[in-house]
Amino acid sequence: MAVTFTLNGKSTTVDVPAEMPLLWVLRDVLNLHGTKFGCGVGQCGACTVHLRGRAVRSCQTPVANVDGAAVTTIEGLSADGTHPLQQAWKKLDVPECGYCQAGQIMAAAALLTTRPNPSDTDIDAAMNTNLCRCGTYVRIRQGIHDAVRSSSNGVPSATTPTTEDSK
Amino acid sequence: MSPTITLDRRDFLRVTALAGGGFVLATYLEPLDLLAQGRGNSAPLEPNAFVAIDAGGIVTITAKNPEIGQGVKVMLPMLIAEELDVAWRDVRIVQADLDPSKYGQQSAGGSRATPSNWTPMRQIGGAARQMLIMAAAQSWGVPASEITTTPGRLVHAASNRSAGYGEFASAAARVTPPAFDSLTLKDPKDYRIIGTSIAGVDNHKIVTGQALFGSDVTVPGMLHGVYQRCPVIGGKAVSANLDAIRAMPGIRHAFIVPEGVGGGSMSGVAIVADSWWYAESARKKLTVTWDNGPTAADSTAGFDTMAATMATQAPQSTSRADGDVDAALAGAARTVEGAYAYPFLAHAPMEPPNATASFKDGKLELWAGTQQPGGVVNTIANALGITAADITVHLPRMGGSFGRRLYNDYVIETALIAKTVGAPVQIRWSREDEMRNEVFRPAGYHYLKGGLDASGSLVAWRNHFISFSNEAPPAAGRGGGPPQQGPAVRPAPSSTLSGSEFPARFVPNFATHVSMMPLGVTTGAHRAPGSCAISFVMQSFLDELADAAGKDPLQFRLDLMARTPVPEGGRGGFDAERMTAVLKAVASSSGWGTRPLPEGSAMGVAFHFSHSGYFAEVAEVNVDANKRIKVNKVWVVGDIGRQIVNPLNAESQVHSAVNDGLSQLMLEITVDGGRVVQGNFDTYPVLRMRQAPPEVDVRFVLSDNDPTGLGEPALPPVIPAVTNALFRATGTRVRSLPLTKHGFSWR
Numbered sequence: 001m002a003v004t005f006t007l008n009g010k011s012t013t014v015d016v017p018a019e020m021p022l023l024w025v026l027r028d029v030l031n032l033h034g035t036k037f038g039c040g041v042g043q044c045g046a047c048t049v050h051l052r053g054r055a056v057r058s059c060q061t062p063v064a065n066v067d068g069a070a071v072t073t074i075e076g077l078s079a080d081g082t083h084p085l086q087q088a089w090k091k092l093d094v095p096e097c098g099y100c101q102a103g104q105i106m107a108a109a110a111l112l113t114t115r116p117n118p119s120d121t122d123i124d125a126a127m128n129t130n131l132c133r134c135g136t137y138v139r140i141r142q143g144i145h146d147a148v149r150s151s152s153n154g155v156p157s158a159t160t161p162t163t164e165d166s167k
Numbered sequence: 168m169s170p171t172i173t174l175d176r177r178d179f180l181r182v183t184a185l186a187g188g189g190f191v192l193a194t195y196l197e198p199l200d201l202l203a204q205g206r207g208n209s210a211p212l213e214p215n216a217f218v219a220i221d222a223g224g225i226v227t228i229t230a231k232n233p234e235i236g237q238g239v240k241v242m243l244p245m246l247i248a249e250e251l252d253v254a255w256r257d258v259r260i261v262q263a264d265l266d267p268s269k270y271g272q273q274s275a276g277g278s279r280a281t282p283s284n285w286t287p288m289r290q291i292g293g294a295a296r297q298m299l300i301m302a303a304a305q306s307w308g309v310p311a312s313e314i315t316t317t318p319g320r321l322v323h324a325a326s327n328r329s330a331g332y333g334e335f336a337s338a339a340a341r342v343t344p345p346a347f348d349s350l351t352l353k354d355p356k357d358y359r360i361i362g363t364s365i366a367g368v369d370n371h372k373i374v375t376g377q378a379l380f381g382s383d384v385t386v387p388g389m390l391h392g393v394y395q396r397c398p399v400i401g402g403k404a405v406s407a408n409l410d411a412i413r414a415m416p417g418i419r420h421a422f423i424v425p426e427g428v429g430g431g432s433m434s435g436v437a438i439v440a441d442s443w444w445y446a447e448s449a450r451k452k453l454t455v456t457w458d459n460g461p462t463a464a465d466s467t468a469g470f471d472t473m474a475a476t477m478a479t480q481a482p483q484s485t486s487r488a489d490g491d492v493d494a495a496l497a498g499a500a501r502t503v504e505g506a507y508a509y510p511f512l513a514h515a516p517m518e519p520p521n522a523t524a525s526f527k528d529g530k531l532e533l534w535a536g537t538q539q540p541g542g543v544v545n546t547i548a549n550a551l552g553i554t555a556a557d558i559t560v561h562l563p564r565m566g567g568s569f570g571r572r573l574y575n576d577y578v579i580e581t582a583l584i585a586k587t588v589g590a591p592v593q594i595r596w597s598r599e600d601e602m603r604n605e606v607f608r609p610a611g612y613h614y615l616k617g618g619l620d621a622s623g624s625l626v627a628w629r630n631h632f633i634s635f636s637n638e639a640p641p642a643a644g645r646g647g648g649p650p651q652q653g654p655a656v657r658p659a660p661s662s663t664l665s666g667s668e669f670p671a672r673f674v675p676n677f678a679t680h681v682s683m684m685p686l687g688v689t690t691g692a693h694r695a696p697g698s699c700a701i702s703f704v705m706q707s708f709l710d711e712l713a714d715a716a717g718k719d720p721l722q723f724r725l726d727l728m729a730r731t732p733v734p735e736g737g738r739g740g741f742d743a744e745r746m747t748a749v750l751k752a753v754a755s756s757s758g759w760g761t762r763p764l765p766e767g768s769a770m771g772v773a774f775h776f777s778h779s780g781y782f783a784e785v786a787e788v789n790v791d792a793n794k795r796i797k798v799n800k801v802w803v804v805g806d807i808g809r810q811i812v813n814p815l816n817a818e819s820q821v822h823s824a825v826n827d828g829l830s831q832l833m834l835e836i837t838v839d840g841g842r843v844v845q846g847n848f849d850t851y852p853v854l855r856m857r858q859a860p861p862e863v864d865v866r867f868v869l870s871d872n873d874p875t876g877l878g879e880p881a882l883p884p885v886i887p888a889v890t891n892a893l894f895r896a897t898g899t900r901v902r903s904l905p906l907t908k909h910g911f912s913w914r
Contacts, residue, residue, distance in 0.1 A: 017416065024444035028391060033383035034376015036566070038517050039598040040447075043848035046517060074376030086374040093366035093815050096823055097236030098373035099380060099517040099566025124857040131848060133517045133567045134236050135826025136819065137859040 005066045007032075008076025018064035023047045025063045026073060034074035034102050038131070045130030048103035048110075049073045055110035074102035077109060084147035085109055094143045096134035104130050108144050117148050218247060218295045224319055224333030226253050231263045231270040232280055233538055234369070235568040236823075237878045238816035239280045241368050243288055245812060249360040250292030250352055253332065254318040260368045265540040265560035273562070275538040276573055276692070278778035278876025281812065285874050293350040295339075302338035303330060318359060355810065364815030369564060381536035381563040384523040386591040390419055392439035393446040394580055394594050396604050399459040399841035400688055403434040407455040412438060415452065417445025420588045428550035428583065430543065431576035431606070431689065437584045443595055462687025463841040467510075467610070470838075473684050474612040474633045478506065482631050482680030487666035489733050490676035495627035499618030502627075503715045507615065507704045508903040510835035512608035512693055513601070513845070515853055518566020520577035521595040524585035526551070531558045531585070535578045536565035543575040547582045569827070570692040574606045602851060603843040607836055608693035609635055609662040609686070613704045618676075623716030625727060627676040630704075635659040635686035656683060660691045668705050669741055669776065672732040688838055694827060695879035698777035702883030703890065703904065706773035710891045711900060720891065721754055721772045741776050748868050749804040750774055750783040756866055757785035757802035767791060768799065771892030773884040780880030781806040781868075784825075786860075788892040795914040796906070798860040798889060801825050803881055805867050808874040817877055821865045824881035830854035832889060833913065835905045858913040 004013040007030070014029050026032045026049075035058055038046030042060040049058045050072040051065075077083050081090075085105050088094075095101045104127065111118055111126040118126070123141050132140065219227040228244040244260050263270050272283070296316060303321040304311035307328055315322050322329045355361070372379050397403060404423045412421040420439040427433045436455055440446035496502055523534040531551060537543060540562055544555045565572055581594040596604070611634050618627035636656040666679045693699055713723035728743040728750075750772075753759070759770060767789050774783035785802040803821050811817045830853045837844045845851040890901040893911070901909055 020442075020444055024442050028442035028444065031385060032376070033378045033380075033385075036380075036518070037382070037443075037595070038519075039848050041598070041847050041849065044517065044598075074374075077375075081371055081375040089374045090366060090370045093364075093370065093819060095236075095367055095370055095373045096238070096819055097517065097565060097567040098367070098369060101373050102376050105374060120861065128855050128857045131517065131853060131855060133515060133569070133827075133853060135823045135830070135854065135859065137826065137854075137856045138822050138861070138863055139819065140856065141861070 001064065003063050003067045005068060006070040008072055014063065016063060019062045021059050022049065022061040022063050022066055022071070023058035026058060032073055032075055036099055036102060038100065038103075043131070044100070044103075045107060046100050046103040048106040048130065050106060050110060053110070053113065055107050074106055077105065083109065084151045085112070085143065088143040088146040088150065092139050092143050092146060094136055094139040096136055100130065100132045104132065104140055108140070108147070111144070112148070118144065218251065218291065220295070220299075220332055220336040220339070222333045222336055224331040224336075225257055225259060226251065226332070227259045227261060229263045229270070230260050231273050233273065233275045233536070233540065233562050233565065234262070235275050235538060235565040235572065237275060237280070237820065238367065238813060239275065241365050241816065242280065242812050243284055245360050245365060246284060246288035247292035247295075249358060250289045251296050252316040252318055255360055255365065257319055262562055262564075265544070265562060267541055273540055275568070276570070278780070278879045281807075281874050281876045282779060289352050290347045290350055293352055294345055294347065297345045297350060298339040298342040299332055299335050301342045302335040306335070306338060361812055362810060362814070365813055366815060379564050380518055380566050381523065381534055382518055382521045382566070382593070382595055384534040384563060384593065386523060386525055389523065389591040389593055390439045390441065390588065391443040391446055392437055392584060392592050392594045393443070393450050393597065394435050394437050394584065394600070395450055395453060395455065396433045396435040396600070397457045397459065398603065399457065399463045400604065401433065401462045402457045402459040402841075404436050405456040405458050407436050407453060409436075412449050412453055415445070415449040417441040418449050421449070422587060424580070424583060428546065428579060430546040430579045431574050432579040432583070433576065433604070435580070437587070437594075439584065439588050439592055443593075447597060459841060460687075465687045465838050465841045467837040467839065470610065470684065471508075474508070477633050477682045477684065478612070478614045478631060480682075483682040485678065485680050486664065487671065487677065487679040489672070489674075489678070492627050492629045492676045492678040495676035496616060496618045496629065499627055500621040501619045501715055503617045503619075503708075503711050505615045505708050505711055505900075505902050507613040507707065509611055509700050509703060510904060511610045511688070511690075511838065512831060512834055513605040513836050513851060514569040514571035514693060515602060515848075515851060516565070516567030516569060516571055519596040519598055519601040520571065521593060522578045522581035523591065523593040524582045525591035526582070526586040526589070529553055529557060531582055532561070533558065533578065533582060534561045534563055535575075535581075536563050536568075536572060537575055537578055538568055538570075538572045539575065543578050546575070546579055550579065550583060551586050569694040570696065571606060573692055576604075598848070599846040602836070602846050605836070605843070606689050606691035608696075608699065609659055609690040611662065611700055615704070615708045617708065617712045619712060619716050623718055625670065625674055625712055625716070628670060628674045629678045629680070631680045631682065632664045633682050633684070634662040634664070635690065636683040637686060658683060659686045661693065661696045662690055663697065664701060665697070667735065667740065668701055669746075670705070670709065670727055672735055672741070673727045673730050673743070675733070677733075687841060694824075695777055695882045698775055698879070698883040699828070699831065699886075702773065702775040703886045706775065706884065706887035707890055707900075707902065710771070710773075710887070710894065714894075719760065721750065721759055724750060724772070724774065742781070745781045745806050745868075745870055746774055746776060746783065748870070749781050749806050752866060752868055753783040753785050753802050753804040756804060756864055757787070759785060765789070767896060769892045769895035771888045771890065771895060773887035773891060775880070775883035777883055778880040779807070779875035780877065782881050782884050784881075784884040784888045786885060786888040786892050788889055788896055790893065790896045790911075791914065794897075794910045795912050796893070797914045798829060800862045800864065801860050801885060801888070802864040803866070805877070805881055806870050806872075807867065807877055807880070808872040809869050810874045811867055811869075812874060817867070818865045820877045821881045822863050824879065825863050825885045826854050826859050828882045828885035829859065829889065831886060831904070833905050833907055
């Protein structure tokens with residue numbers, strides 16, 4: 001079926017089976033490789049993207065569900081990698097292998113839209129569904145706090161300013 | 168482990184001019200020299216390096232080793248840049264393809280990158296700097312000895328002249344490279360880069376989602392595929408409903424690969440499609456007739472039963488016997504016995520195994536995230552009927568590995584499939600593929616007995632280690648049949664015990680016996696191989712003995728290490744002074760025995776020596792009434808020599824090792840009918856954020872030893888540190904893992 005949605009601020013149409021997961025539409029059809037495959041069953045969070053401003057598992061999201069909606073992936077979180085979370089991740093050297101970190105950042109960005117100054121408990125609750133096999137959890141938590149501190153005007157919306165949702 | 172090899176006069180530098188100005192410097196080692204040094208015919212070459220300086224003074228350093236998250240893509244260039252004396256902001260880093268003739272050894276494993284490269288990489292940087300100096304000396308008509316450098320600049324103070332490196336890059340290309348042994352390397356007090364914190368070179372690409380990993384590779388015309396292996400490890404595909412599969416949406420090819428071709432590759436069914444999802448969807452409709460083979464008899468329950476039986480029988484062999492253990496135990500004032508066990512484990516890297524291959528006109532191009540790229544080329548060349556020279560291997564970043572990608576089965580299989588389909592193809596494993604076709608950390612069983620004298624001093628230690636062999640057993644030998652007796656058979660990979668693990672040498676009567684039962688399941692190295700399992704056993708049983716002796720467990724260990732050790736002919740390794748220093752340091756940093764802890768909380772201590780690193784760790788653990796565990800904090804003190812190359816990454820590697828060890832507390836892979844029971848993170852629940860300790864205190868003792876590696880040695884002690892804390896908190900002595908066997912869970 002033809003599915004049209006707003007992807008990182010741009011109207012995008014794909015013609016694929018309705019049940020094809022968004023993850024594979026992004027990766028194999030649209031050639032956007034920032035969103036990762038980790039488990040295929042919604043257990044690890046590596047494939048986290050924003051759908052209508054909320055963090056979802058793209059491996060568990062049939063593409064039909066995004067018809068008419070706004071989707072933001074790690075490639076669209078900021079124009080040039082300047083989202084406070086991206087900057088904090090670089091500064092604190094959060095990534096080890098780095099494979100899960102796009103999903104971690106997207107989950108954290110969604111958290112900050114609902115809790116702009118999260119406690120450790122908030123962070124644990126929001127981030128507990130994102131696995132990191134390298135065990136970078138200490139720095140992920142530091143990175144979220146650092147992003148909050150460094151945003152003088154608050155953390156930007158989890159979706160890029162050009163998407164439908166943030167208007 | 169290999170000794171550190173330093174480059175000597177037989178090494179020579181090659182230098183070539185770069186178009187547009189600048190030069191390229193690389194070192195070459197003759198492979199035959201290395202073989203003559205006893206490296207063995209399977210040993211990779213020693214490292215060479217590669218430096219390019221353009222006319223503008225920008226230095227491009229090639230990172231030769233595969234990056235799996237250990238930080239080597241920054242660490243090795245730091246060593247070169249330091250001695251080249253260049254500002255880090257002027258350094259660009261590029262990842263090498265596989266080319267041993269140019270770069271020497273290109274691998275990741277064994278925490279070897281630092282010790283193997285510490286001297287050669289600095290020498291390469293120093294040689295490049297010296298060539299720039301010689302070029303400037305010639306041009307300025309002054310003695311080279313009068314020229315100094317500041318980062319990126321050549322300076323002749325007497326004539327008040329200076330120039331950027333870029334101005335002499337072309338001229339330096341015509342200078343005869345100096346012998347390494349003629350170079351004077353920097354005094355460490357002058358370091359500007361080594362010892363500073365430098366973040367990962369790929370961080371920007373990682374946080375902006377740019378293609379970087381093996382599974383991000385795209386080749387024009389590339390297809391995507393899955394490869395279904397036999398659910399019983401080692402079984403073969405006989406037939407399948409291939410026509411039905413080929414008729415499904417998006418499917419281009421479906422075929423049986425009847426045999427493995429070596430290197431761990433297996434028979435299976437390939438399904439190749441326009442998208443991985445089409446291939447994976449088709450696989451759900453795949454029906455295969457398998458020849459399961461002999462591994463179908465493997466079962467965890469059978470192994471447990473057989474180990475218990477073998478424990479009552481005479482050991483098959485003895486790997487160490489100091490003093491007279493029987494007499495010492497018979498004469499002991501008190502003896503303690505403990506039966507320990509640990510399970511099979513999967514590596515479960517976040518990025519499942521994958522590779523991309525393009526076979527065209529008799530040449531193969533591979534994009535393979537592998538820890539041992541050099542190990543795969545000949546196997547593939549033989550299988551495809553081409554030569555090694557026909558194969559190009561690119562080394563994309565890996566999404567974790569932990570030892571899994573030391574084994575190239577997935578790379579070999581991808582190459583075979585690409586040749587068959589005649590188009591570029593990426594084969595990506597599902598999580599279930601990964602977990603069920605692992606190279607598992609082998610399970611193991613240890614039957615221990617220790618003896619204390621009247622003063623509570625440890626006088627005897629015996630361990631009967633029951634492990635696995637890979638030899639084809641007599642009929643019905645696996646998983647519940649009679650134990651195999653007789654002469655020693657080949658141990659399954661990574662299921663051996665060195666016999667030198669502490670407290671070996673520090674107990675006068677000390678014996679290690681080994682018996683093996685046959686195993687079909689594939690086993691191999693897992694982060695801190697061997698050590699990740701044995702540390703739990705040795706350091707837990709030591710704790711039991713300390714408790715029986717009525718002594719503080721930390722002091723009990725210090726007292727043991729203060730003894731005069733039994734001499735160890737040639738191999739030794741363990742340095743009690745270094746371990747004593749880190750143990751005392753962690754006692755201090757953790758406030759061992761000096762801090763009141765809340766009800767339900769306790770501290771545990773353990774140490775382990777592996778990969779040349781000395782690590783002592785303390786865990787503070789809280790257990791609630793429902794046996795739910797929270798690790799409040801872990802204190803780590805390590806000694807990996809006199810220099811921490813990149814402190815930012817060093818701390819991160821220790822965080823990682825601690826959390827990896829904690830993960831293992833709750834994990835197990837079990838086998839039933841030769842099939843792995845677990846399949847994804849729901850049944851193999853690796854550590855999550857809420858379960859990880861909020862704080863890990865990381866410190867290093869700087870000893871006067873050459874720097875050694877950090878990817879692995881911080882892992883082993885955290886496991887017994889936690890189980891020893893659990894004993895103190897609850898009175899439950901954990902002798903087998905995972906902790907779920909004893910009713911514990913994460914809070």
